Amino acid sequence: MNSPTSGPPRTLKHLVLNIVVSIMILGGCLFGYTLLGERKRPARSKPNKPAATAVTTEALQRHQGPLSIGSNGVVVPLREIRLATEVAGRVVEQSENLRPGREVSKGETLIRLDAIEYELEVRRLAAQKTQEDAELAAADVAIENTAHLLRLAEEQVRLASAERIRADALVARQAASVAEVDVAKRAELTAKSALVELQNRERELIAQRTLILRKQALTEVASERAKLDLSRTTVTSPIDGRVVQSGVEEQSFIAAGTSFVTIEDTTAIEVRSNLTVDQMYWVWNSAAMANQFDQGNHGDRVPPVSATIQYRLGKRVYQWQAVLARIDGAGIDLDTRTYPCLLRVDSPANVVAVETDSAGDRSDNSSLPGNGVADGPRRLMRGMFVSVTLNVQPTRTLYRVNEVAIRPGNRIWLDVDGKLRVVPVEVISRMNDAVIVDADIDSALAMSTLPTSTMPTSTVTADQVAVIISPVSDPKDGMPVMTSGTTPRQAGRTPAGIADDASALDSEKAAG
Structure with missing residues (x-):
């Protein structure tokens, strides 16, 4: 028996209908996918690659005039006296x-x-000197009196000797007794004894006089010392x-x-600045060095290179003139690996104020004499953190290029006879948007003038070389380039910004 809750049994008609509907749905899905899911891609044609890369260039300029080497420094006193x-x-x-x-x-x-005690000492020594002068005078008088007594004693001895001789003669003629001769001899001995005593007294007085003279010399030295001590009670500034x-x-x-x-x-002051080995290279290879010392015989001495000391206060820059004086120490500092140099400022009160704008550039006609500077430092003072600019006259050829021409890794791209040449450079100094570099241009010119099988030998000079300032995608040494024009210098753009522009250009080309 069927349960009263079960449904009616499925018929063959319902089964067939379900199968037909399922087949129709699957067929419709297949037809829709085939008709709407497939899309033909448009034909794309790859543009022809140009024979040379278009670049923007500037003429390569030789640097004229002094080379500015910048550094920092601290003002230190020339000397301190305690x-x-x-x-x-x-x-x-x-x-x-x-x-x-x-x-x-x-x-x-x-x-x-x-100074009371020292004045009393001077007076005491003066009185002592007066006393010694009196003693010396008394000794001179005693010596003179003894000299008179010596003359009398010598006369007495002469008379006594003559009396003895007469007594001896009388005894020989038997006209006098022996007792009379003894009396004469005794008188002679007494006269001689008195003479010897006076001679000893004279020698003693002379010795005493010499001692007084020595005491006078000591008193004179002590008096000079007392006067010196008295003068030292007043201390003055040297x-x-x-x-x-x-x-x-x-x-x-x-x-x-x-x-x-x-x-x-304060009559002069010094600025201590640490210069790197590269900076000292240009100092030692300057025209001032060649004029001051013989080549190869300068040791560790430095030439008197002129320098400018700057101290910034707000929008004003205060300047002093200085001269490179010496190296402070025996050589390179072990901690910083730099040369500690001292620059001497002979007129620390001779200051010039220069007005600057917000970008740090000088304004025209803004120099003021030092006596007119009332809103800033009137002189250099110890402890000031200042900027130091050495004005070096180089003895070798340097070049001036735009700041945007410096590529990563300190390289520049040159357009030499229609070819890109990568030249490594050494950045020496920066002046606004220009950079002073030391580059081996002769090597780049030599590579471009080598004869090849397809190109005749050409002669290129440094005046015909241009610097590429525009970005180049995938630069390679020797790749052909063509000049598309000259763009104004873009101050403030760094080599990193140029690299970012080149990367963005490569991304656009890859996406296009």
Whole structure:
């Protein structure tokens, strides 16, 4: 029996109808896919590749005039003097300028010590010298008196000797007794003894006089020393300078040898700048070096290359003139691998203010004399972080190119007789949008003038060489190029920006 909930049984008619409908649906899908899914691609024709790449060039210019080598530096004092008291004493007077930061002039009294003790010592030695003069005069008188007594004693000896001789003669004639002869001899001996005593006394007085003279010499030295100590109670400034450090106050006691002030010389000042080995190469191979020293015999000396010291404050740049003086030390600094050089500024107060615009370029007719600078530093001061520009006159040929012509890896592309030549360069200096480079142009010219089987030998000079400033896709040395024109220099574009432009152009060509 069938269950009351089950449906009616399927018939053959329904089965056939389901199969036919399914076949029709599948056929419609197949027909739609075949008719609408297939699309013919349009025919694309690849453009013919040009025989030469169009580039924009500029003429290769030789650099004329001095070469500017830029660096940074720190202002340091030319010399520092530490003054110390040479005598002890209490400070009774002090200069108002004996304060850090104030300027003192040469010969100005800095401190004055209590000089009573030293004045008394000078007076004591003067009195002692007077006493010794009196003793010397007394010794001279005693010597003179002894000389008179010596003459009398010598006469007495002569008379006593004559008396003895007469007594001996009388005894020989038996006219006198032996006792009378003894008396005469005794008188002669007494006279001779008195003479010897006077001679000894004279020698003693002469020795005493010599001793007094020696004492006078010592007193004279002590008097000079006392006067020197008295003069040292007043300490003056030996130079024109600025007080860096002061450690003394009025009414304080200072022992001998106490350092109380440090003064830096302001008549001249130095700027310490670290120059690289490449920069020192151009300094040592400058015209100033050839004029100052013999070639190959300069050692580690540097020529007097002129330089400009700049200190920027807002929109103004303050300038001083300097000269490269010496290398500070025995050679290359082990930490920085640079040459620590010192530049001397003989007139640190001679400042010139130059007005600049927002881009850092100088404005016209904006120089002001140093006496007219009232809104900035009037002189170079220690600790200033400044810019240093050395004005070197090179002895070899350098070239000036646009900044956009410098390719990654410090290379430039030259259009030499219709061919691209990749030339490595050394960037020496930058001037606005121009770059001063050292390049071996002769090698590029030699490669372009080599004879080939299809091209006759040509002669190309450096004046006929052009610098490629436009981007080139897939540049290769020797690829043919043609000049399409000259574009104005694009200041501010770097080699990295040029590489980005070339990459974008390659992407467009690949997508097209």
